Amino acid sequence: xxxxxxxxxxxxxxxxxxxxxxxxxxxxxVLGVTLPGLPALAAPPSFKPTLVTINAWLRLSSREIVxxxxxxxxxxxxxxxxxxxxxxxxxxDWTMVAAELVAPDPAYLNPVLGQVATGESSSLRTTxxxxxxAGAAARLMLTAAAARLWRVPVAECLARAGTVSHPASxxxxxxxxxxxxxxxxxxxEPGAIVLKERAxxxxxxxxxxxxxxxxxxxGSAPFALDLALPGLVSAxxxxxxxxxxxxxxxxxSVARSWPGVIAVVALADAVxxxxxxxxxxxxxxxxxxxxxxxxxxxxxxxxxxxxxxxxAGLAERNPVITAERGAVEVALKGAERVIAAEYRLPFLAHAxxxxxxxxxxxxxxxxxxWLPTQAPGPLQALLAERLGLKPAQxxxxxxxxxxxxxxxxxxxxxxxxxxxxxxxxxxxxxxxWSREEDFRHDYYRPAAVVGIQVALxxxxxxxxxxxxxxxxxVLARTAPEKVRDGGEPLVTAGIADQPYLIPAxxxxxxxxxxxxxxxxxxxxxxxxxxxxxxCMIDEVAAALHQDPLHLRRNLLAQDSRAMRVLNRAASLxxxxxxxPAASPTSRRGRGLACHSTAGTLVxxxxxxxxxxxxxxxxxxxxxxxxxxxxxxxxxxxxQLRGGLIFALGATLEQKISLQDGQVTAAGFDDFPLPRLxxxxxxxxxxxPSEAGQGGIGEVAVPPLAPAxxxxxxxxxxxxxxxxPLSEADLSxxxx
Amino acid sequence: MVWLTVNGRPTEVxxxxxxxxxxxxxxxxxxxxxxxxxxxxxxxxxxxxxEGRAARSCQLPANSLGDQRITxxxxxxxxxxxxxxxxxxxxxxxxxxxxxxGMLVSAxxxxxxxxxxxxxxxxxxxxxxxxxxxxxxxxxxxxxASQPPAPPPPQP
Numbered sequence: 001x002x003x004x005x006x007x008x009x010x011x012x013x014x015x016x017x018x019x020x021x022x023x024x025x026x027x028x029x030v031l032g033v034t035l036p037g038l039p040a041l042a043a044p045p046s047f048k049p050t051l052v053t054i055n056a057w058l059r060l061s062s063r064e065i066v067x068x069x070x071x072x073x074x075x076x077x078x079x080x081x082x083x084x085x086x087x088x089x090x091x092x093d094w095t096m097v098a099a100e101l102v103a104p105d106p107a108y109l110n111p112v113l114g115q116v117a118t119g120e121s122s123s124l125r126t127t128x129x130x131x132x133x134a135g136a137a138a139r140l141m142l143t144a145a146a147a148r149l150w151r152v153p154v155a156e157c158l159a160r161a162g163t164v165s166h167p168a169s170x171x172x173x174x175x176x177x178x179x180x181x182x183x184x185x186x187x188x189e190p191g192a193i194v195l196k197e198r199a200x201x202x203x204x205x206x207x208x209x210x211x212x213x214x215x216x217x218x219g220s221a222p223f224a225l226d227l228a229l230p231g232l233v234s235a236x237x238x239x240x241x242x243x244x245x246x247x248x249x250x251x252x253s254v255a256r257s258w259p260g261v262i263a264v265v266a267l268a269d270a271v272x273x274x275x276x277x278x279x280x281x282x283x284x285x286x287x288x289x290x291x292x293x294x295x296x297x298x299x300x301x302x303x304x305x306x307x308x309x310x311x312a313g314l315a316e317r318n319p320v321i322t323a324e325r326g327a328v329e330v331a332l333k334g335a336e337r338v339i340a341a342e343y344r345l346p347f348l349a350h351a352x353x354x355x356x357x358x359x360x361x362x363x364x365x366x367x368x369x370w371l372p373t374q375a376p377g378p379l380q381a382l383l384a385e386r387l388g389l390k391p392a393q394x395x396x397x398x399x400x401x402x403x404x405x406x407x408x409x410x411x412x413x414x415x416x417x418x419x420x421x422x423x424x425x426x427x428x429x430x431x432x433w434s435r436e437e438d439f440r441h442d443y444y445r446p447a448a449v450v451g452i453q454v455a456l457x458x459x460x461x462x463x464x465x466x467x468x469x470x471x472x473x474v475l476a477r478t479a480p481e482k483v484r485d486g487g488e489p490l491v492t493a494g495i496a497d498q499p500y501l502i503p504a505x506x507x508x509x510x511x512x513x514x515x516x517x518x519x520x521x522x523x524x525x526x527x528x529x530x531x532x533x534x535c536m537i538d539e540v541a542a543a544l545h546q547d548p549l550h551l552r553r554n555l556l557a558q559d560s561r562a563m564r565v566l567n568r569a570a571s572l573x574x575x576x577x578x579x580p581a582a583s584p585t586s587r588r589g590r591g592l593a594c595h596s597t598a599g600t601l602v603x604x605x606x607x608x609x610x611x612x613x614x615x616x617x618x619x620x621x622x623x624x625x626x627x628x629x630x631x632x633x634x635x636x637x638x639q640l641r642g643g644l645i646f647a648l649g650a651t652l653e654q655k656i657s658l659q660d661g662q663v664t665a666a667g668f669d670d671f672p673l674p675r676l677x678x679x680x681x682x683x684x685x686x687x688p689s690e691a692g693q694g695g696i697g698e699v700a701v702p703p704l705a706p707a708x709x710x711x712x713x714x715x716x717x718x719x720x721x722x723x724p725l726s727e728a729d730l731s732x733x734x735x
Numbered sequence: 736m737v738w739l740t741v742n743g744r745p746t747e748v749x750x751x752x753x754x755x756x757x758x759x760x761x762x763x764x765x766x767x768x769x770x771x772x773x774x775x776x777x778x779x780x781x782x783x784x785x786e787g788r789a790a791r792s793c794q795l796p797a798n799s800l801g802d803q804r805i806t807x808x809x810x811x812x813x814x815x816x817x818x819x820x821x822x823x824x825x826x827x828x829x830x831x832x833x834x835x836x837g838m839l840v841s842a843x844x845x846x847x848x849x850x851x852x853x854x855x856x857x858x859x860x861x862x863x864x865x866x867x868x869x870x871x872x873x874x875x876x877x878x879x880a881s882q883p884p885a886p887p888p889p890q891p
Contacts, residue, residue, distance in 0.1 A: 075830025075867050209827065216832030217823045217839065219768020219808035226767035234762075259751065279758045282774075353772045353780055353833040353866050402770075402833030403866045435773040634827055638869070642830060645868030668777040668864060676870040677858020 058086050058138055060179035065090065065162075066098045067131075070108035072118040072374045072408065073101065073212060074401040075642075076697050077635035080210045081124060082131055084631060088203040089135030089195060092175060093162040099211050101398050104376035116377025119409055119520060121598035121695020124631055128693045136193045138182070145182040146173050198629075198690070207634035212400070224371050224399040225357050225432060232359070233262055234278035235420050235431040236285045239270040239441045242295040242661040243515055247271060249291040258284040265423045272420050278432055299515030299661045306514050306658065307344065310449040313470030314342065319508035320486035323496035326504025328455075331464030335455035339543050343452070343532040344722045346655035347516060348445035349438075351671055354402025356438050360417035361428040362387065367394045367418055372401035374409040382411045383418055405646070406520030409478075410443055439665040443519025444656055446471040446491060450532035455504075460544050462555070464504035467495050467532065469525070472518045473511050486511070490520075494529035494702060499559040499596055500537075516658070522646060523698035526597045527705075531723060534593035534706030539719060548592055548710065549575055556594070561626045564687055565603040566594045569624040572683060573605035586611045588619075591710025593703035598695025600627040604644070604707040606680075610715040614731030618648065618680040618708055623700055625684075628691035636696050640684045643700030649674050651705040653726045737797040741766070742810025752798035757781045759797055760807055768808035768836045772864070779863030782837035783807050789844035789860075808836035815880070816843050822876035830867035837863050842877050851881050 059066045067083040079099035087097045102108075104116040112122035139159045146164035147154040150171055158165050165172040175182075215221035240246065250271055252264035260280035265272045271290050275281035300306045313319075332338060358371035367383050376396040384391045401408055417431040433441070448471035455464040474490050475483045482489060488509050495507045521527065537555070541548040549570050556562045570576075570592060579588045586609050594603040607620040623640055630636050653672045657664045665671045705723055712730065713719045720728045737750050741764060748763045757774070760766040760783070769792060772780030776794040783792045784806035811820075819842050829835045838861065845852055845860040852860070857877055865873070 075832065077830075207827075209824070212832065213824055213827055213829055216829035216835050217820050219836040219839075221832050222767075223770070223833065225771065226761075228765065277754075277758055277762050279754055351866060353770070353778060353831070353864060355771065355773075401831060403831045405866070432771070435775060435777075638827070638830055638867075638872075641871060642868035645870070646866070667775050668773055673864050673866060674868070674870070675858075675864065676861045676873060677855070679870055682871065 058090070058134060060138075060175050060182075063176065064096050064098050065092050065175070066100050068102040069099050070102055070104065070116060071123045072372070072398060072401050072404065074118075074374070074404045074697075076123075076639055077210045077212070077632055078118075078123050079212055080208065081631045081635060082127060083211065084203045084208060085127065085131040086135040086138075088201060089132045090139050091159045091161065094203060094208060096162055101400075103398070104380050104396055106377070108377070115375060117375035117409065119374055119406065120524075121600070121698045125599065125693045125695060128629070128631070132195050133193050136195055137188050140188045140192065141182040141185040142175055142178050144185045145178045148185075149173070149178070149181065204629070204631055205633065207632055210635065221400055223354060223402050224359060225354070225430065227359055227370050227399075227430070229359070229361070229428040232428045232430055233274050233276060233424070234281050235265075235272045235274045235417070235429050236278060236281035237270050237272040237416060237431060237433055237437060238285055238288070238290070239437060240292050240295075241440075242292070243299055243517060244296040245269065245292040245294065247290055248293050251289045255284040255287040258287065263424050264288060265420050267416060267419055270416065272416065272431070274420060274424050274429060278430070282434060295661055296515055298513050300658065301661050302658050306447060307449070309514060310344075310447065310470045310512050311342075313510035313512045314449060314451045314468060316470075316510045319468055319510045321506060322487040322489070322492045322509050323505065323507040325496075326464065328464045328466050328504045328506040331455045331457070331504045332453060332466065335463060336458045336460075337456045337543070339454045339456065339536070339540055341452055341536060341539055341719070341721055343450045343535060345448045345450075345528055345531060346657075346723065346727075347447040347518070348521060348650055348654055349442045349656050349665065349671055350403075350405045350407035350521060351439070351668065351673065352403025352405060352407060355435060356407070356413045356433040357431060358414040358417040359428060359430040360414065360421045361426065362418045362421040363426040365393060368397065369395070369414045369418060370397045370399055371414050372404065372408050373398050373414070374401070374404055374406070375411070379411045379414055383415065386415060387418060387422070405522040406524070407442065409520050412441075435668070436666040439656075439667065439671060440663040441517075442656075443517045445521035445524075445527060446474060446518040447514070447516075448491070448528045450528065452532055452536045454536060454540055456540070456544070462502055462540060464506075465502045466506045466508070467529070468508040468510065469528065470510040470512050471528065472513055472516065474518050474520065474524070476511070477517075478519065488525075491525040491528065493524055494526035494595065494597070495533060497596065498533065499562045499601070500555040501558055502555070515661075522643070523597055523701040526595065526698070526702040527647070527650070530593065530595040530702030531705045531709070534595065534703065535709055535713075535719070535721065538591070538710045538713065547576075552592065552594060561601050561689070561691060562594055562596065565601050565624040565626050566592070568685060568687065569594075569603035569605040569622050572622045572624065572685065573607060573620065575605065579607070582609055585613070587715045589711040589713070589715030591707045591712070591714060593706035593710065595703040597699040597702055599692060600625060600694030600696065600699040602640070602699050602703050604700070604703040606707040606711040608708060608711040608715060610712060610730060612732040614729060614734070616652070616712060616725060616730055618652075621680045621682045621704070621707075623682070623684050623703075624687060625699065626687050626689045626691065627694040627696055627699070628689050629693055630686060633686065636686055637684050639696045640686070640700045641682055643698065644682060644704050645674050645679065647701040647704035648679075648708075651708050651724060653724050655724055655727070738802070739797070739800060739805060740802060741805045742807060743804070748797075750797050753796045755793050756783070756795040756797055756800065756805070757792040760792060766807045766809050770833055770836060772834070772837075777864070778834070779841060780834050780837045782840045782863060784840060784844055787844065787847055789841045806840075808840055811840065811843055815846055818880040819843060819846065819876065822879040825879065826872045826876045828869050828872040828876050830869055834863055834865045835869075838865065838873055842873070842880070846877065846881055852877070
């Protein structure tokens with residue numbers, strides 16, 4: 001970090017106060033952890049001297065213990081959870097623990113993602129062991145330092161509550177006083193590190209107050225847009241109205257004369273106005289007239305055209321088979337009966353409350369960016385490449401994230417801010433997209449059409465399941481090396497990886513590029529396929545005249561975790577008990593769904609009231625989860641509840657529509673979010689589990705839509721196969 | 736130039752007359768606890784108190800305010816605001832936290848006008864958006880803060 005700039009706004013969050021980041025003091029204990037299977041990597045220059053390959057760090061002083069957090073804090077409480085893992089083994093006073101967001105470094109590689117990034121509910125799954133080992137190693141080094149100081153055997157020293165003691169002589173020393181000499185102790189051999197047994201955990205599994213909460217309550221929590229830099233100017237931006245179009249000419253003579261305007265900058269697919277204040281920039285931007293090229297031919301004009309092209313994929317003769325077990329074709333040909341259905345899902349926006357933004361300062365020698373990001377590692381590489389710099393010349397300062405849901409794995413705003421800064425002589429530029437731009441230039445959850453055929457044998461059992469997903473590809477843009485075989489593991493997730501015991505299964509993918517940018521979105525393909533799979537299970541149950549719970553139990557008999565959450569959710573909703581209608585002109589229904597995402601099993605049960613006029617009320621939701629070992633129960637509860645509410649909006653009303661190749665939504669009124677007072681009664685239960693760490697952030701999303709749609713279909717007496725439900729006529733007279 | 740009274744302090748700020756209050760607070764006065772979410776009055780992240788009532792500062796032209804008292808999240812004080820902040824922490828309400836200052840300001844306005852709101856009154860007033868889905872905890876925190884303090888023990 002340079003001397004003339006204030007520190008990054010991310011900061012250290014401790015229980016006592018919010019402190020600005022400071023360079024590591026010489027003599028601090030800086031400790032590395034090696035992730036199994038990863039090659040040794042050089043220590044990041046800012047954290048020298050370091051000892052070994054580093055995945056996470058902790059740093060001690062007499063006042064505090066700071067845990068470095070390379071993950072994005074998006075409200076999932078990751079800063080607290082990571083600090084808690086270290087503190088558990090360090091045997092320190094929790095009130096001394098702070099957490100600090102840190103710049104990307106190869107040492108922080110997320111082994112699930114293969115990047116320095118946050119996503120796919122992988123943070124705790126990948127850090128649960130290494131961070132505890134980091135804490136334990138530090139404890140051993142502190143103990144060794146004290147033993148050396150006192151010239152006593154290490155075995156006679158005890159580390160407890162931030163202090164090493166030697167009971168025989170009565171001597172004690174605080175961790176802070178020992179830090180410098182502890183840093184010179186050899187790092188313990190892996191075999192010497194013995195972790196506490198589960199029964200002795202005093203922090204893991206306990207809901208300590210989250211470190212980020214106080215500053216988020218009093219308004220002092222710093223987000224990227226709150227950053228003050230000397231000479232900072234603001235930029236507003238307008239992108240090509242049609243995806244893929246480029247700027248062919250601009251007339252900015254009027255805009256340049258507006259108060260506060262500093263520059264008008266043309267980028268390849270956008271124009272930006274730089275002004276003293278954002279309000280001035282946005283006002284002047286409206287005065288810039290731009291001519292745009294025609295969009296690429298693949299850009300779809302509107303929803304009807306998109307649906308037609310997606311549906312055409314159902315007839316494609318050569319789909320890519322992304323998973324196959326058993327003889328599906330044989331079973332379908334010899335089936336006693338085939339149940340077939342087609343499910344439709346729209347493009348969806350992320351719509352975080354914090355607008356898309358980035359602040360950049362670019363000189364010929366250096367680029368610095370401050371932004372909410374889930375992917376600081378890839379961003380650093382991209383900026384270096386696009387600006388002709390070495391990665392070491394690019395400094396990424398990740399800030400607190402004001403909602404993301406996958407959106408902030410993208411580099412678009414940071415690259416734009418950097419290019420604009422370079423155009424205005426290296427002044428620091430704060431680029432903020434308007435809300436309209438945010439909705440119209442997102443990387444959307446792909447729209448999809450999913451076709452399923454289920455073969456029933458003569459004993460009325462499921463013999464085979466064929467599922468075809470027709471959708472644009474996310475990975476073709478974001479990770480082309482993962483789709484060289486033509487498959488799409490992200491978009492087709494949530495089918496072959498499910499616990500249902502189905503003898504023959506085939507998953508097919510047909511890529512359908514509609515010219516609309518698509519990207520990561522909370523739970524990705526699981527949000528598409530859980531809807532299709534779990535609705536189809538109910539359709540099969542209806543065809544067999546079976547109770548949907550009974551059918552699921554039969555298909556899950558071998559999976560005790562899935563059975564447990566399913567049975568518990570069914571019990572909590574009162575499955576099988578009478579559900580009287582509230583009025584003569586309405587009916588009620590219950591629905592179930594069960595899905596496995598990122599190692600976590602979630603069953604959702606829903607209860608709805610459907611008026612004869614088609615007006616729907618979701619009355620009650622139950623979610624029961626087995627997330628394996630829980631680090632912070634209260635954070636888990638928040639993520640599960642929040643995930644249901646996130647998915648509720650997508651189930652009921654949200655969709656991104658196109659007209660003339662342009663997104664129509666311009667604000668939250670066009671993409672309704674659930675609000676207080678319009679929510680069902682929600683019950684969350686996490687079952688005790690000693691299974692390995694499961695994901696948390698995404699896992700409640702996939703089963704919510706099918707549980708509600710199954711409940712609606714039950715109340716309606718016919719199947720609904722489209723999302724959002726506002727697209728379906730739910731009145732009794734329809735259908 | 737525009738005169739504003741923010742958090743009890745009269746201040747003269749350089750601005751065009753129609754600049755929304757939101758930007759004067761954030762960019763001129765450095766009161767960044769007031770968040771920008773949509774600039775169209777839909778989300779409530781920019782909520783402030785104007786004469787004690789919640790208002791969306793992105794929709795308030797600077798020259799429309801006269802000498803009305805403006806309170807931002809930084810200026811919230813007094814027993815009610817402190818009770819709400821304590822309840823917000825007790826219930827660990829925030830997730831990403833971006834909407835929370837606006838929520839808290841709106842809750843202060845609600846309980847100032849309606850000390851013991853019904854669930855329907857809470858829902859009608861707290862129309863702010865939260866994408867993380869913290870609503871149930873917001874309601875719980877408001878209910879906790881609206882409980883009247885325990886009456887003093889009866890004098891013998």
